[in-house]
Amino acid sequence: MQWTVILKKELTENWRNFKWLWVPIVFILISIMDLISTYYMPIIIESAGGLPDGTVIDIPMPSPSEAMLMSFSQLNMIGILILTVISMGTISGEIKSGVYELILAKPVKYTNYVTGKFFSYWLLMMVSLLLGLLASWYYTNLLFGELALSQMFIAALFYACWLTLVIAIVILYNTWFKSPGLIAFLSIITVIILTVMTNIFGHVLGWSPAKITEYISIYLHTGDLDIEIWFSAIVALLLSLACILFAIVSLRNRAID
Amino acid sequence: MELVSVKDLTKTYSKHNVVDHVSFDLHPGKCVALLGPNGAGKTTTLRMLAGFIQPTSGTISFNEDTLSKDFRKYVGYLPQHPSFYPWISGEEFLHYAGQLAGLTKHEVSDRSEKLLQLVHLTDAGKKRIGKYSGGMKQRLGIAQALIHQPKLIMLDEPVSSLDPIGRREVLNLIRELKKDATVLFSTHILNDAEEVSEEILLMNDGKLIEQGPISEIRGMQQTVTIRLAFEKEPKFIHEKLKEIDSVYQVTEQNGTFDVSVHDLNAARDTIFSRVQEEGWELSLFEITSGTLEDIFMKAVNK
Numbered sequence: 001m002q003w004t005v006i007l008k009k010e011l012t013e014n015w016r017n018f019k020w021l022w023v024p025i026v027f028i029l030i031s032i033m034d035l036i037s038t039y040y041m042p043i044i045i046e047s048a049g050g051l052p053d054g055t056v057i058d059i060p061m062p063s064p065s066e067a068m069l070m071s072f073s074q075l076n077m078i079g080i081l082i083l084t085v086i087s088m089g090t091i092s093g094e095i096k097s098g099v100y101e102l103i104l105a106k107p108v109k110y111t112n113y114v115t116g117k118f119f120s121y122w123l124l125m126m127v128s129l130l131l132g133l134l135a136s137w138y139y140t141n142l143l144f145g146e147l148a149l150s151q152m153f154i155a156a157l158f159y160a161c162w163l164t165l166v167i168a169i170v171i172l173y174n175t176w177f178k179s180p181g182l183i184a185f186l187s188i189i190t191v192i193i194l195t196v197m198t199n200i201f202g203h204v205l206g207w208s209p210a211k212i213t214e215y216i217s218i219y220l221h222t223g224d225l226d227i228e229i230w231f232s233a234i235v236a237l238l239l240s241l242a243c244i245l246f247a248i249v250s251l252r253n254r255a256i257d
Numbered sequence: 258m259e260l261v262s263v264k265d266l267t268k269t270y271s272k273h274n275v276v277d278h279v280s281f282d283l284h285p286g287k288c289v290a291l292l293g294p295n296g297a298g299k300t301t302t303l304r305m306l307a308g309f310i311q312p313t314s315g316t317i318s319f320n321e322d323t324l325s326k327d328f329r330k331y332v333g334y335l336p337q338h339p340s341f342y343p344w345i346s347g348e349e350f351l352h353y354a355g356q357l358a359g360l361t362k363h364e365v366s367d368r369s370e371k372l373l374q375l376v377h378l379t380d381a382g383k384k385r386i387g388k389y390s391g392g393m394k395q396r397l398g399i400a401q402a403l404i405h406q407p408k409l410i411m412l413d414e415p416v417s418s419l420d421p422i423g424r425r426e427v428l429n430l431i432r433e434l435k436k437d438a439t440v441l442f443s444t445h446i447l448n449d450a451e452e453v454s455e456e457i458l459l460m461n462d463g464k465l466i467e468q469g470p471i472s473e474i475r476g477m478q479q480t481v482t483i484r485l486a487f488e489k490e491p492k493f494i495h496e497k498l499k500e501i502d503s504v505y506q507v508t509e510q511n512g513t514f515d516v517s518v519h520d521l522n523a524a525r526d527t528i529f530s531r532v533q534e535e536g537w538e539l540s541l542f543e544i545t546s547g548t549l550e551d552i553f554m555k556a557v558n559k
Contacts, residue, residue, distance in 0.1 A: 005356040009345075016344045098340040102401060104309040105334035106357040107327055 002109065006116030010090075014124060019086055023124055027132035030078045032139050034070040038062060039143045064140050064147040065220035071136035072159060075129070076213055080166055084187045087121045087170045089180035091251070096178050110252045118171050118244055125163050130156060151223065155216045158229055161236040162212045166191060168243035175250040209236035258320060260285045260408055260439050261306070266315035268301050275301045277463035278315070283409065288435040290450035291443040292553060293460035299443040300337065302460070303411050306441070307334040319408075330358060333402030333438075337413040339394060343387030347378055347397050350386060351404055358405035365404070372400040376430065392423035399430060410434055412442035416449055428453055447553055459556055466556050474552055481521045483528070485514040486541035494537075501527045513541070 014020055037044075041059055062070070091114070094100040103113070137152040169190055173183040191210075198210035205211070206228050215229035259282035268276040276298040283289060291299050304310040306317060308329040319328045341350055348369055355365035373382045376396035381389065389397065395415065402410055415431070416424040431453045434440050444450055450457055451471065459467035467474060487494070490512065498507045498516055503524050506517040518524040521544065532539050 002357060002359070005353065009353055013342065013344060098336060098338060099342060101309075101336045102334075102339060102341070102354065102398075103357065105307050105329060105332065105336075105402070106354060106405070107329040107359065108357050 003112040003116050006108075006112055007120055010117055010120035011123070014086075014120065019124060020127075023082060023086060024128040024131045026082060027075070027079060027128035028135045030074045031071040031132035031136040034074055035067050035136060035139045035143060038067070038070070062144060064145040065217075067140045067144040068133075068136055068147060068152065068155070068220055069217050071133060072155075072213055072216060075132065075159070079129070079132075080163070080191055081188065083121070083125055083163060083166055084170055084184045086124070087167060088174070088184040088187070090117050090121065091171070091174035092178050092180055092183055110248050114171065114175070114244060114248045114251060118167060121167050121171075122164060125167060126160060129160055129163065147220075151220065154225070155219060158212055158216055158219075158233050161233040161240075162209050165209050165236045165240045165243070168240035168247075172243040172247040172250070175247045175254065207231040207235045209233075209239060212236065258285075259283060260320060262318050262320070263306070264316045264318075266302065266305060266317065267313050268298075268305060268310065269313040274463050276305070276312075279460070279463075279465045280315075281458055281465060281468055283439050283441060285408070285439055286435060287456055288431065288440040288442075288454040289456045289458060290454035291441060291458045291460065292445065292447065292450055293443075294445060296462075297460040298463040299460055300413055303334070303413050303441070303443060306409070307332050307411060330405065331408045333405065333407035333410045335395075335398045335402045335410075335412045335415060338418070339398035339401075341386040341389075341394065341397065344385060346383050346385050347389070347393075347400075348373065348382040350397065351401055354401040355404040360405060368404055368406075369400070372403055375403075375433070376400045377426070392419055392426070395419060395423065395427065396430075399427070399434075403434070406437075408438055410438050410440045412440070414444060415442055417444065417446060424449070459553065461556065467552065481518055482545045483516045483518060483521075483524065484541060484543040484545045485516060485528070485539065486512055488538035488540045491535060491537050497531070498528075501531075515545070 011020075039061075089096075091100075094103070133152055133156045137147065137149060140147050166187070170183060170187045173186050177183050177186070194208070195210045198205050198208040202208075202211070209232055212229065212232045215226055215232060219225055219229065261283040263282070264280050266276055266279045267274060279298075279302060291302065293299050301310065305312050308327060317328070319331055345353070351369035351372060352362075352365050355368060356362070360368065369382075370379075373379045376399055378393060378396060378400065381393060386394065386397070395418070399412070399415070402412070412431070416427050419427060428449060431440055431442065435453075440454075442454075454471065456470050457468065457474065458465060485498075491497070494514070495507055495509060498504060498514060501516075501518075501524055503518050503520040504516055505519065508515045516524070516528075528542075531537060
């Protein structure tokens with residue numbers, strides 16, 4: 001099937017340019033970075049020896065759910081940045097280099113081309129996210145106390161909906177612009193605008209995909225899944241679908257020069 | 258029966274007709290050269306025929322299939338500057354291209370082996386394309402265009418970026434190709450067109466200004482020019498040439514004489530008999546008129 005051929009090619013490409021190696025590693029590192037530095041902070045300060053005798057160092061240890069949230073907030077910044085950068089040239093780069101013309105001269109369906117690419121990056125994102133959060137969960141349990149694995153998984157799945165939308169946005173911009181740098185820039189700007197708008201108009205934008213992180217924090221603290229997190233997740237997936245459909249149409253109508 | 262029939266094909270970019278009401282037919286087993294200066298609309302025409310630019314108006318129909326609009330499966334296309342994924346090997350790329358065109362794994366490995374042989378890349382097939390030279394990429398480009406056994410093979414300026422050896426190889430390849438398929442290739446090098454194609458389409462400024470078999474187009478020429486040069490110029494050669502029947506004009510430039518004649522055969526006989534009789538030390542005898550260059554220049558400047 002044509003779709004699997006395209007997906008396989010994408011997976012091979014990202015394997016050969018080591019994305020399948022470094023992206024999961026970086027996701028693991030950014031997930032555990034804060035946990036470890038927080039845990040060892042008293043020792044770090046002590047060994048730096050900057051404080052006068054008699055100073056009482058009293059840094060409260062975060063609860064397990066707070067610890068995991070630190071990972072989510074790192075992923076929400078650096079993770080999104082990385083996802084944007086690795087996928088910024090997936091279509092635009094092929095158009096720019098000219099290999100797109102060879103592909104297009106074959107009876108390739110635009111739908112297969114766009115969704116194959118989208119899915120390959122989605123898989124990479126899922127694997128990296130799960131590995132990163134698993135590492136974070138491991139260190140949380142080791143250093144800060146117990147948190148159910150199932151709770152981590154459910155939080156990860158909801159968070160994945162938000163990252164799915166990020167990838168879909170990058171793919172859409174890929175079909176509009178030729179410069180990968182511009183695509184990454186606009187994608188990040190879009191995510192920032194979404195987040196800021198959601199913060200300002202939070203009371204009416206309860207279903208905004210950017211709210212997912214906030215709901216995850218509630219979920220980790222209380223263990224309750226609000227109806228609103230479902231709304232946000234569904235809206236995120238619907239918007240992703242819309243981006244992908246729009247990307248297919250844009251690519252079909254795009255003139256190549 | 259024609260393979261492809263193109264009617265009133267037009268492509269407009271920002272109100273400018275890049276391709277302007279072009280109509281022609283392509284017949285099976287023929288090699289057709291699409292000629293024209295840069296910017297004449299050749300590439301746009303080929304891209305529309307390849308099926309990935311939609312014409313503004315006009316129709317392209319394949320006799321194989323009048324129903325479906327997607328005729329890319331019948332077409333193999335090589336762009337002017339083919340580029341590939343540098344991380345993939347030549348053989349892998351052929352597999353990828355073949356599978357995209359709907360071939361099964363088994364068919365595609367069979368086919369790609371044969372094609373790598375045809376384009377002399379058997380040894381380089383396992384190497385990553387990033388290490389290929391320009392000529393090798395061009396040949397791989399031809400192989401990928403042929404992978405799904407298309408009825409129509411289109412090559413956009415296949416030789417203009419190659420060195421003389423690469424050019425020779427590709428021209429020989431084109432001769433091979435027309436045994437199985439119709440070949441349409443664009444070029445602005447007239448010699449190449451003359452060498453391998455039977456028919457030409459001449460484009461200028463988006464319009465098709467001349468089309469037909471080369472011999473026919475050549476026959477439409479009224480006069481012929483013979484170009485002569487001598488190792489040692491005979492005395493009064495200018496006058497002697499002018500005295501020959503059917504010669505009506507002689508011009509000289511740097512020791513080369515362009516002799517315009519009405520009747521080529523008569524003039525040629527006379528010149529050769531003079532060469533023998535008077536011992537002219539002829540170093541160049543060339544019939545320059547009636548070449549594509551002439552036709553080309555006349556048509557473009559019209």
